[in-house]
Amino acid sequence: MEGAQIQRKHITVAAVLSVLLFLLGVYLYRSNYQEFYRALRGVIPLSFLVVLFIYKGRNVNWLSVTFLLLFGAANILGIWYQTSVYGHLYMILNTCAFLLLIGAMSPKISFKKLNLYFASFSILLVLVNAYLLFVFVELIRDYALGELHYFLVMMSSMCLVITGIFSLLYNHRYSSKVSLLFTFFVFVLIFAEVFRVISFYDLAYENFSEHLSRALLLLGCSLLVHYEMVEKKAIEVLGNAE
Numbered sequence: 667m668e669g670a671q672i673q674r675k676h677i678t679v680a681a682v683l684s685v686l687l688f689l690l691g692v693y694l695y696r697s698n699y700q701e702f703y704r705a706l707r708g709v710i711p712l713s714f715l716v717v718l719f720i721y722k723g724r725n726v727n728w729l730s731v732t733f734l735l736l737f738g739a740a741n742i743l744g745i746w747y748q749t750s751v752y753g754h755l756y757m758i759l760n761t762c763a764f765l766l767l768i769g770a771m772s773p774k775i776s777f778k779k780l781n782l783y784f785a786s787f788s789i790l791l792v793l794v795n796a797y798l799l800f801v802f803v804e805l806i807r808d809y810a811l812g813e814l815h816y817f818l819v820m821m822s823s824m825c826l827v828i829t830g831i832f833s834l835l836y837n838h839r840y841s842s843k844v845s846l847l848f849t850f851f852v853f854v855l856i857f858a859e860v861f862r863v864i865s866f867y868d869l870a871y872e873n874f875s876e877h878l879s880r881a882l883l884l885l886g887c888s889l890l891v892h893y894e895m896v897e898k899k900a901i902e903v904l905g906n907a908e
Contacts, residue, residue: 708742
C-alpha cells in the first residue's frame with residue numbers, strides 16, 4: 667500500500683511539474699526571452715533529477731542520474747549553440763548521453779531469440795532509419811559550424827537511431843511493463859530531439875514543432891522518473907551486470 671501511495675505521489679508531482687514548466691516555456695517563448703527559454707530546456711532534465719533524488723535517495727540508478735546530468739548540461743550549453751565552441755560541446759555531451767544509454771542496453775539485448783517476423787521488422791527499421799538519417803542530416807548540412815560539427819551531428823543522429831533499435835530489442839527480450847516503459851521513454855525523447863531540430867532550423871511549422879518538442883521532452887523525463895520508480899527484476903535493471 668505504501669509503495670502504491672509513493673507511486674501515485676511521484677506521478678502527480680511529475681505531472682504538475684511538467685505542466686508548470688511547459689506553461690513557463692510558452693510564456694518565455696512568446697515573450698521572446700530566447701536565452702531563458704533555451705536555458706529552461708536544460709533545467710527540465712535537472713528538475714526531474716531532483717524528483718528522482720527526493721523519491722529514491724541514494725537508491726537512484728547511476729545511469730539515470732548520469733544521463734539527466736549530461737542531457738541537462740548539453741541543453742544549457744545549447745543557449746550558445748550557434749557559437750562554435752559551445753555548439754561543439756553541446757553535440758559532444760548530447761552524443762555522450764545517448765551513448766550511455768546504448769552502452770547500458772548492450773548487455774541486455776540478444777539476437778538469439780529473434781523470430782523471423784521481428785528480425786525482418788528490425789532490418790527494415792534499420793534501413794528506413796538509415797535513409798531518413800541521411801536525408802535529415804543533409805538538410806541541415808549548410809547550417810553546420812564546420813566539418814567537425816557536421817561529423818558530430820552525424821554521430822549524434824546515428825546514436826539516436828541505434829538507441830531506438832536497441833530499446834526495441836531490450837523490450838523484445840524481456841517483454842515486460844518495465845522494458846516497454848523504457849522503450850516509450852526512448853522514442854518520446856527521440857521525437858523530442860527531431861522536432862527540436864525541425865523548429866531550430868525552421869524546416870517546418872516552427873512554433874508548433876517547438877512546443878511539441880518541449881512537451882515531448884517533459885513527457886520523456888516523466889517516463890524516465892516513472893521507469894525508475896516502478897518495481898523491476900534485478901536482471902532488467904539497466905546498468906546491472908547479467
